[in-house]
Amino acid sequence: MDMPTQSVALVDAASAPSPTLRLLRSLARLRESPIALVGAGIILFWVVVALAAPLLAPFPPNVPQVPMAKPMAPAPNGGTFWLGTDHLGRDILSRIIFGTRTVLIYAPLATASAFLVGIVMGLLSGYKRGWFDEALSRLSDLVLAFPALVLYIIIISKFGSSGLNIVIAVTLASSPVVMRITRGLVLDLRNRAYVQAAQLRGESTWYIMLVEILPNARGPLIVDACLRLGYVTITIGTLGFLGLGLPPPDPDWGGMINETRQFAMVFPHMLIFPCLAITSLVFGFNLLADGVRELSLKD
Amino acid sequence: MIRFLGRRVVYMAATMVVASLVLFLLFELDPESVVVQVLGPYSNADQRQLWLQKNGYFEPAYARYLNWLVHFAAGDWGRSRIFNMPAVSIVWTRLSNTAILGFWFFAFLIPLSLAAGVLAGMREGSRLDRTISALCVASASLPPFASTVLVSVLFVFTLGWLPGTSSMIDGFAYRELVLPVLVLVVYDFGYVARITRASMADVMTTPYIRTAMLKGLPYARVIVRHALRNALIAPFTVIMLHVNWLIAGVIVVEFFFAYKGFGSLILDASLGRDLQLLEACTMVTVMIAVGTQTIADIAYMYLNPRIRFK
Numbered sequence: 087m088d089m090p091t092q093s094v095a096l097v098d099a100a101s102a103p104s105p106t107l108r109l110l111r112s113l114a115r116l117r118e119s120p121i122a123l124v125g126a127g128i129i130l131f132w133v134v135v136a137l138a139a140p141l142l143a144p145f146p147p148n149v150p151q152v153p154m155a156k157p158m159a160p161a162p163n164g165g166t167f168w169l170g171t172d173h174l175g176r177d178i179l180s181r182i183i184f185g186t187r188t189v190l191i192y193a194p195l196a197t198a199s200a201f202l203v204g205i206v207m208g209l210l211s212g213y214k215r216g217w218f219d220e221a222l223s224r225l226s227d228l229v230l231a232f233p234a235l236v237l238y239i240i241i242i243s244k245f246g247s248s249g250l251n252i253v254i255a256v257t258l259a260s261s262p263v264v265m266r267i268t269r270g271l272v273l274d275l276r277n278r279a280y281v282q283a284a285q286l287r288g289e290s291t292w293y294i295m296l297v298e299i300l301p302n303a304r305g306p307l308i309v310d311a312c313l314r315l316g317y318v319t320i321t322i323g324t325l326g327f328l329g330l331g332l333p334p335p336d337p338d339w340g341g342m343i344n345e346t347r348q349f350a351m352v353f354p355h356m357l358i359f360p361c362l363a364i365t366s367l368v369f370g371f372n373l374l375a376d377g378v379r380e381l382s383l384k385d
Numbered sequence: 386m387i388r389f390l391g392r393r394v395v396y397m398a399a400t401m402v403v404a405s406l407v408l409f410l411l412f413e414l415d416p417e418s419v420v421v422q423v424l425g426p427y428s429n430a431d432q433r434q435l436w437l438q439k440n441g442y443f444e445p446a447y448a449r450y451l452n453w454l455v456h457f458a459a460g461d462w463g464r465s466r467i468f469n470m471p472a473v474s475i476v477w478t479r480l481s482n483t484a485i486l487g488f489w490f491f492a493f494l495i496p497l498s499l500a501a502g503v504l505a506g507m508r509e510g511s512r513l514d515r516t517i518s519a520l521c522v523a524s525a526s527l528p529p530f531a532s533t534v535l536v537s538v539l540f541v542f543t544l545g546w547l548p549g550t551s552s553m554i555d556g557f558a559y560r561e562l563v564l565p566v567l568v569l570v571v572y573d574f575g576y577v578a579r580i581t582r583a584s585m586a587d588v589m590t591t592p593y594i595r596t597a598m599l600k601g602l603p604y605a606r607v608i609v610r611h612a613l614r615n616a617l618i619a620p621f622t623v624i625m626l627h628v629n630w631l632i633a634g635v636i637v638v639e640f641f642f643a644y645k646g647f648g649s650l651i652l653d654a655s656l657g658r659d660l661q662l663l664e665a666c667t668m669v670t671v672m673i674a675v676g677t678q679t680i681a682d683i684a685y686m687y688l689n690p691r692i693r694f695k
Contacts, residue, residue: 231404231678235633236651236670243655243663244411320528324637327530328652343530347641351549354538361531369526376522 115381122377125312128370136186143180144168148335150175157355170355172346178356181337182363188338189367192249193319196256200318201311204261208268209295213276219269226262234259235324242330249332252325256318267310271303278302305382312375316368323364339364390683397679404671405457409450412664416442422660423466457668463661467653472665475650480669483635483646489562490569491624498574499620502581506616507608509586517578524575529634532568533641540564551642565638572634576627577620584619588612618688625681629674 116122135142144165145151152159153175155167161177169178207226211219232240241255275281276299284294325331326340334341339360346356413419419442420433428436437443441452456462462472505517527535541549541564551561588594589612597607636648643649651670654663 227400228403228407230629231400231671231675232667233629233632233670233674235636236667239636239651239655240408240411240663240667243658316526323528324530324633327637328640329656340530343534350534350537351542354534354542357534358538361528361534365527365531368528369523372522372526 116377118384119377119381121373122381125370125373125375125377128366129374132186132367132370133190135183136190139183139187143177143183145177145180147180147184147337148176151177154349154353156353169359170353172342172356173349173353178342178359181342182339182359185337185339185342185360185363188332188336189319189322189364192252192322192332193315196253196322197260197311197315197318199253199257200260200314201264201307203257204264205268205300205307207261208265209272209300211265212269212272213291213295213299222265223269226265229258229262232259234321238321238325239328239330242325247325247330247333252322252332256321260314260318264307264310264314267306268303271306272299275299275302309375309379309382312371312378316371316375319364319368319371389686393679393682397675400675401668401671402454404675405454405668406450408664408667409453412660413449413453414446419660422658457665462665462668465654465659465662465665467657467659467662472662475662476647476665476669479645479647479650482644483639483648486562486565486569486635486639486644486646489566490573493566494570494573494577495624497570498577499581499617501574502578502620503585503608503613503616505578506582506585506587507589507612509589514582518582521575521579521582524571525579526575527571529568529572529637530641532571533564533638536564536567536571537641549642551644553645561642561644565642565644568638569631569634573627573631576630577624580623581616581620585612585616588616618685621688622681622685625677625684628677632670632673 116126145161145167152162152167152171153173155161155171155175157168157170159167159170161167167177167179169182171177172181207222211222229237237259238252238255241258242251245251272295281294281298284298289298322331322338323340323343326338326342327344329344331341331344332338334345342360343357346353350357416437417433420428420436424432424436441449444452460473462476464470465472465475468475501517501520505514508514537549540547547563548558548561549564551565553561594607594612597611598604632648635646636652638644639646639649640652647666647669651663651666653659654666
């Protein structure tokens with residue numbers, strides 16, 4: 087999460103700690119906020135589940151077995167369907183476990199891509215100002231004129247539904263917001279003494295933006311990244327729920343709810359568990375964001 | 386003031402026109418894809434040629450765009466393929482249904498979330514503040530589709546108190562409106578209450594509140610007369626700006642409860658590949674989004690005495 091600040095290394099190379107050490111130190115600071123710890127714990131839990139999915143899942147996620155088994159029902163060849171099975175007889179617990187991979191790949195990927203585009207745009211428009219700033223700001227106004235979910239619906243109905251298109255849609259819809267935040271921070275930082283010093287040294291524009299300004303703007307951006315990870319997780323789930331998400335059969339939490347919606351009356355377990363899974367993950371991101379914000383206000 | 390208003394309105398109109406251009410480029414630039422969507426994949430080449438000829442698709446793109454824009458402005462929004470009627474009439478019916486949903490949603494959301502935010506922000510760090518803040522995080526973490534499922538399981542399948550669909554087949558029924566409104570309030574409560582809390586907490590630390598307290602005014606009077614007026618400016622504009630975000634919740638809720646509103650119409654148009662209806666719906670959402678953003682800007686300026694233009 088922490089951006090390595092090379093400016094420190096340049097000033098005092100001998101005593102400056104390495105980037106890895108600095109990262110560990112800022113992670114250790116999370117101890118000061120119980121909220122952030124709980125959030126990080128929930129996220130870590132799901133990351134471990136995603137990594138160890140083949141070991142943890144009692145059954146293969148896409149193999150039909152006994153349709154519509156209730157939770158705790160015994161499986162025919164030994165074992166138990168702890169959370170029951172869906173309408174096609176696939177074990178829900180295994181699908182949730184493997185579905186963790188889907189959400190934990192696409193949500194961070196889409197968020198990172200939105201931040202990359204948004205930060206570069208925000209740095210350029212905040213630092214260079216002029217017509218460039220004007221053009222980028224008008225462009226972001228234009229994108230924000232479309233409600234986010236409508237934008238996703240348009241893009242996915244035009245270009246089809248795939249993981250890549252979801253990443254592109256999220257980048258398009260979120261990067262203007264990231265750009266606005268970055269731009270606001272840059273406008274505040276661009277007149278600081280250390281930026282002027284770098285300008286007098288004759289550093290390049292990119293050096294000043296990336297090495298002098300960006301590391302000092304990182305606090306609010308990290309908080310927003312945690313919050314945005316939560317939004318993007320909700321978005322990916324919503325697209326799956328509306329039937330616009332990733333194509334079947336690989337498990338995806340939102341898609342699991344959409345596929346079994348019509349059985350909700352008789353077999354609510356098919357929907358409840360994926361809902362709880364996604365809610366807990368978003369809850370983790372939101373708690374982490376709250377905790378990190380609290381910590382950054384303490385400084 | 387008048388000049389500011391004028392500039393804001395012109396800018397709003399310009400954004401809408403540019404958005405319509407983007408939409409046109411995306412959907413209408415290639416006549417071949419349009420005709421396949423309108424006539425279906427099983428139409429033959431002659432039929433397609435005839436339809437393209439009849440609807441003027443052999444004109445250059447800029448002429449088609451201008452034509453499309455003029456028709457749109459005049460209220461001719463094309464024909465919906467899946468409903469087989471003019472898009473404008475179905476859009477209006479569905480919008481009025483969503484307006485009913487929206488009215489009841491705001492009628493509950495605004496008092497609830499503002500009261501919770503003010504109570505929490507009045508005494509930062511108190512037990513009440515912590516409880517309300519925790520509720521806010523929970524509300525913000527609950528995706529709308531998850532809350533539709535959870536409230537349905539609770540109130541429809543387990544307790545059997547409320548109907549699980551809101552299609553209003555036997556005429557309008559308030560019973561069928563309860564769950565959609567509940568889900569939307571849960572969806573938005575956390576966000577609005579949080580903003581209100583932050584704004585109230587901010588105001589409570591200002592010197593003029595301290596002065597009012599030290600002057601010996603009763604606590605209730607300080608809150609009502611001095612704090613509220615300034616604390617509620619931010620939440621008001623946030624509620625307006627949030628309409629953009631709310632549309633996502635509306636789509637999910639109307640889809641799940643089969644409510645015949647505007648949100649489910651957009652989804653139907655998209656899943657049914659109904660091009661002209663989708664264009665009409667998207668333009669309407671753009672108008673709603675840009676319109677509420679403009680109102681929020683103007684209202685913020687009007688309400689906040691610190692912003693004054695020469």
